[in-house]
Amino acid sequence: MTKPLLTAATLALAVGAAVSHAEDTIDEPWEARALIKAFATSLQGELKGAMAEGGPVCAIQVCKEEAPAIAADLSQRSEWQIGRTSLKTRNGARNAPDAWETNVLEQFESRQRNGESPKGMTYAEVVTMDDGKVYRHMQAIPTGQVCVACHGARIAPELAEAIDAAYPEDQARGYKAGDIRGAFTLSKPM
Template identity: 60%
Template sequence: MRKMTRLSVTTLLLAVPALGLAETTAGASDEARALIQQFASTLQSELVSAMKAGGPTNAVEVCQDKAPAIARTLSQTSEWEIGRTSLKTRNPDNAPDAWETRILEQFESLKAAGNEVAGMSYAAVLENDGQKVYRYMQAIPTQEVCLTCHGSDLDPALAQTLDEAYPEDQARGYSAGDIRGAFTLTKPL
């Protein structure tokens, strides 16, 4: 089986000529990736500061409060709706919709076929309530540092803090290299 790169996965739906939206969507994936980079680097900076100030338990507040605030700010200053989702959510507000679920499952299939998670993305032009929208998702690979809060062997104090902050938490038991979830972006066309 041929491995699909990020480019071939991303262009799969955008290359359909019947859509006639090539000019409208030109650069949209680049915009989405730039916003993801901004979101990820801002969040990472906040997490590093929180970890230095008070360890992993302190970082829970960053994910709970600052991550949604970062997404809101980026959404308000761009034409995009920006968020994160996963098949195993920590915060039920981040539960995937049907399209996101399907793309996350496709990401898992691609990973199982030997594709790298880093850079895995997917884009599509869809209709939402009568309006065409551009949707973009990029997989979030689980790194070693993520396992502190998302792995199988959590510190008991951290586990208690997570239980209190996220009573419906499903985002544990990951290993390095797993798909932790995805950034998900939507832009009206």
């Protein structure tokens, strides 16, 4: 799989947004959303392609390698740190939430219980960290039907075996379509 990670168009959109409005705090949610869109679009494209070509066992590789590669690429070309997190991680070493993220993920769960759709659910705040003020932004990731193959309650045996081998500490199972699987998490120094 050596396709370009991002199409020129999505990247230009996201990065143009992130760079040209760097000083203008009003645009920050907009920048974050553009980056999330670029991330989600390329990830979903890669995932669908890999599932169709090589099946879900092969697609594990996409989630394992392309997801962080796309995130790193977007982070490098913008002023944002971008990643994914969850209350129940598959790759805890890479994606475990910090205290602020845990709080927001719990808040997303309770907003969903109170009737809000997780689609487009976001939360943003300026947080004072050790090294200064940081703008932090999270957006919920709803579980889609395609996700259940690898994150659902009944994972095909050969797939479960491959996941167990790669992620012995996996917690990211038992999800149904519509559940909040996790969130995109972005931050930018102010």
